[in-house]
Amino acid sequence: MNIVIIGSGNVAYHLSKAFTQQDIPISQIFGRNDEKLQGISEELGIPYSTHQLAEADLYLIAVSDHAIEEVSELIKNPEALVAHTSGSLPREMLKGPYRKACFYPLQTFSLHQDLDYRKIPFFLEAENENDLDLLTTLASSISDNVMESSYEKRxxxxxxxxxxxxxxxxxxxxxxxxxxxxxxxxxxxxxxxxxxxxxxxxxxxxxxxxxxxxxxxxxxxxxxxxxxxxxxxxxxxxxxxxxxxxxxx
Amino acid sequence: MNIVIIGSGNVAYHLSKAFTQQDIPISQIFGRNDEKLQGISEELGIPYSTHQLAEADLYLIAVSDHAIEEVSELIKNPEALVAHTSGSLPREMLKGPYRKACFYPLQTFSLHQDLDYRKIPFFLEAENENDLDLLTTLASSISDNVMESSYEKRxxxxxxxxxxxxxxxxxxxxxxxxxxxxxxxxxxxxxxxxxxxxxxxxxxxxxxxxxxxxxxxxxxxxxxxxxxxxxxxxxxxxxxxxxxxxxxx
Structure with a gap:
């Protein structure tokens, strides 16, 4: 499975790091901030781009709430699964022809603060059982606290x-x-x-x-x-x- | 200098333990609860009594706010220095012919919770410079955060x-x-x-x-x-x- 992470902030960085530590390959980290992406890319050995979004099976959108909708429109692949990482927005904020999901880590992330990822709770939401299973497997590879959560609960x-x-x-x-x-x-x-x-x-x-x-x-x-x-x-x-x-x- | 600690609760226990760890001898721990005093006495090797308050140069009263006044009346020695450990009461709550002081550790104490005593701030108040110096030396033997504090500041x-x-x-x-x-x-x-x-x-x-x-x-x-x-x-x-x-x- 190809995974692309979108964003260059603290959530994008820590998710990338958590997956990399578990030998789960990230195909690309994509965003606007060249300098930050380059730093993450060099530290974690992940290809990055500011202009050419790679094809992927799963996109994790880890950007600010107000930017999610715009960013989500960049993804055109109807076969993809796309999840945002926001605690306060519904799945339906994602605008595109793909399957929509939420992959919400309940933590406050600082760039230079090491975290024990296994303790971070992940709250997941998806359109169907297959997608939920896939996201659960993925989240469970980095955390011991993974649960499904409706938008209502979130x-x-x-x-x-x-x-x-x-x-x-x-x-x-x-x-x-x-x-x-x-x-x-x-x-x-x-x-x-x-x-x-x-x-x-x-x-x-x-x-x-x-x-x-x-x-x-x-x-x-x-x-x-x-x-x-x-x-x-x-x-x-x-x-x-x-x-x-x-x-x- | 002879030191007596009055009380059998968490503050009395932790003060006794902190002094004992620094090889500062406590002459007696005095209170009403025989069982608790016996436990502290056995753990820390301090004599205890429930009925015969020993003579001392310094009494530290580590009992609940509402019991301080009554307990303070047990001390008759005009040469003694007597300090309570309350954050919210003035020195003048102590009723007796002796010099009055406050020896207030800013911490919440639980019986079975180990604490780093060196980090606990102690706020001290005394009638004169000599007493303040003595209490400062004593508090500094167990903590790195010792400061004078008026009742107003407390x-x-x-x-x-x-x-x-x-x-x-x-x-x-x-x-x-x-x-x-x-x-x-x-x-x-x-x-x-x-x-x-x-x-x-x-x-x-x-x-x-x-x-x-x-x-x-x-x-x-x-x-x-x-x-x-x-x-x-x-x-x-x-x-x-x-x-x-x-x-x-």
Whole structure:
């Protein structure tokens, strides 16, 4: 089976690397950014092109959400299987005469950050059982966490990730604002943050909750509210209310 | 110098262990729970008592916030230095004729979880320079992150920890609610969560922000709002609003 990966960003790079490490040959990596493609090509020994898309049985489109539709129109082969790697778009965003699929890795990719690919969950969607089997075999060669997922389900996966990652990072940013305001190095909080996150490897987060809200500690809650104003105060009240509701306090 | 640790919980255990590992002798560990004290005593080779508090130069009170005042009244020696280990209480909670201090380790302690004590920040407060020097020397023997901190500052440290840890854990709990509702194993999100947290070791969280709000992606924001209701929707709106405000979107 000939596989072509389209894209020159972090997802395209890490997918290419993961397949190469498993001796699964990639026929071509195709994109617009000559310099990036050349770098990937040299590191991984994969041919690349910026202008001539190779024929393939499977195309994996690993580009930004807004570019998927345009890129998908470059593929003309009705015998091909084409999958995008987006968490938030339906298969039908792909525009062409071929079979459509989704091959979504749930991870945040940075160029120079090594990842354990076997732990990355892959959520797959296809038009028929054959294609799903093929993508499952392919994803399973690099990961131990492969599951089928409808677009409907993928929406909730993305939403969960927003709560567990995007919002969590924003709370770190707001926390850093507070510590900076008192000239307390934010690095001092990193051991506590890592310990908090390590706990949920073994304990459901609902059972690991600590802090003044779940203790119903009015003294500390009132003290904190006096230290805050504006949007951080809104966050403080909203999240404490949510904690009280979850534990029926 | 004779040191006595009061308490039989996780903080008392880990402090005792950290000092013992550095060959700093603890004269006694004192508390109410015979079974727990016996376990700590046997593991670390420290004498213990539930009824006869030993004479000491320094007492470290590592008990729950609500028990500190009562326990502090047991100490009668006017020559002693007495420190509690709470993040949210002033030194003046200690009731006795002795010199008062605070010896606050910023970490969440679990009994069976090994910790790298050298990374734990200690925030210290004392009545005079001599006592502060003594506590600094002591804390520095187990940790590389020791700093003085007024009660005023300690309040903000605690508040920062609520945002960066208690609220973060609650977002994990809400995220798990969402994934459970779709029968998606929450364990699938752990690699992404760990990667999100690892990023802030090297990048300020404000620079690491991703997701629909910071991209100003109306399509996804609207789609998500339709999937949520009640308190989770309130959280979603409040945190997106906060992100937009932080990045002036």
């Amino acid at each position: 929406k909730y996966i993305h939403l969960t990730a927003v709560f567990a990652c995007n919002f969590v990072n924003h709370l770190f940013a707001r926390a850093q604002e507070i510590s900076n305001s008192q000239e307390i190095p934010f690095s001092y909080f990193l051991p506590l943050i890592h310990e908090t996150v390590d706990k949920i490897n073994t304990l459901p987060p609902k059972d690991a909750q600590t802090g003044p809200a779940v203790r119903n500690d009015f003294r500390v809650l009132q003290l904190h509210e006096k230290l805050l104003k504006g949007t951080p105060l809104e966050i403080y009240k909203t999240l404490n209310q949510s904690i009280k509701e979850m534990y029926e306090l | 309040k903000y440290i605690h508040l920062t920890a609520v945002f960066a840890c208690n609220f973060v854990n609650h977002l994990f709990a809400r995220a798990q609610e969402i994934s459970n509702s779709q029968e998606i194993p929450f364990s699938y999100f752990l690699p992404l969560i760990h990667e999100t947290v690892d990023k802030i070791n090297t990048l300020p969280p404000k620079d690491a922000q991703t997701g629909p709000a910071v991209r100003n992606d109306f399509r996804v924001l609207q789609l998500h709002e339709k999937l949520l209701k009640g308190t989770p929707l309130e959280i979603y709106k409040t945190l997106n609003q906060s992100i937009k405000e932080m990045y002036e979107l």
